[in-house]
Amino acid sequence: MILDEELHIHAEVESNDSQLIMMATRRQDALSLSSPLIAHGTEITWLDMVIERPVQTAEALDTLQLWSLPAPLSLLAQVKLFSPIVDVFATSVATVRVYRFDPLAGRGPGIPSVSGEITPRGNQLPALAAFLQAQHPMAWEKTVQRVRLVAPDVDHITVRSDHDRRLRLEFSESGLISPWTDNEVSDGTLRSLMLFAAIFDPRGSLKAFEEPENSLHPWAIRAFVDACREVLAEPAPKQLAVTTHSQALIDYVTPEEVTIVWRQDGATMVRPLLQLDPTVRDYWAEGRGRLSNLLNSGLLLETVPSSST
């Protein structure tokens, strides 16, 4: 009988330096997952996974063997067959969503589906809208409210079924007889709908948004950050990562929330801003300047495209 088991997942964060990024533990029937890094929204390159084999008895600890598996994600499906905690971990990974929305993709018709999942580029936006309307009306209401912050004239957004049963979006404005179609509204309106619908979609434990600022007014960016904070305050654990070059976005977050990603000697480096320069905390808190100014000035070489890093 298997008593306890633990799964430790390590990543090579710096050369020759392996760091624990996730630990899963099973004590009899209780499963728990913890991660010191992912909690801070750090993006990880998966390099190595070490699995302690299930321990049969306390004495077996003496003969514990470690397995080292290259390219672990491709093997997770096999590994999970024998380990319930790997099963839990694999399920968690499966709920990671990465979005790099393109308004052009969102303008297309949606195909009715049970899952109502939007694609990373934004295809199937009408299907997600229909899903939220039917299954999570509160989330849909929040989504439309936030879109109104960006496009105040939008009264309501509906999903209609075309003659060929494909889904189309319509944006109604008070005072207008006929609604705008998804081909007629602005990129900003459509993009904000994508972002807010994806944010308030209750599915997915970790969501990453790539450069949400594109084609959005700076005020809309702030509404997006507010929505992120609202979702993070909900009881269900969620992690959100946003990549950006936007000064408006950077000035609307705290130094603790910023992680810098840069290239060095051909490698992608990732580090929390306050680890790179702890004095930024006081600089920002004492009102000596805006965070965007600091990151834009080149004072921290890692934050600018410099050949000197």
Next chain:
Amino acid sequence: MKVGFIVDGKSEFEALPKLMPLLSTIDQFRPMRPVLATVSADAPIDTISFVVAEIIGTLANRNPDRVVVLWNREQRPECPGVLAQARWHGISRQSQGAHSLSVVGKDRMFENWLAAALPTLSHPSARFRLSKSDERLIVSDKADHTDALSLLKRSTAGREYDKVADSKRILAAANVDEIAANSRSFRRFLRCLGHPDYLHQSRSPRRP
């Protein structure tokens, strides 16, 4: 003396650190890496002052003893001294005199300082070939008055002149005394840093 530098171009941002080891004769000189003020060099003085004052606030985080602002004169008609003084007043007003501040106008641009270095590079490479006629446009003390960018482009062999990479190459092999001999605005820069040869004046090059 810990000195912070605020520059107006990517070439200066990348290449100026190559010059710093050559300034070791300056007493207690502790240069910081330059920071970049992203505003057009052609912007009104008040606009530039506002942006630079914000950057000075950012630099203050590292406690410099002095801040040196390097700005291109470009094609502005005012004489370099008058322009630098107007900029100094504007920035001082915006930053409320928070730091010891110097404003140096590159006359007319960073490339003039690079051209001033060309005749006597310590490691002359096949990359730069200076003709005798172009050399006469630089020595003695004429580099500030020449079309430096065009000169650099026609003096570069092989691939086209690269403003960032080639400026780093030039300053890494440059001779400070020779740049100073050929550029008055560079001597003004040395004077602001407290270079022993230019403590009292920067109008004329130091006599050998």
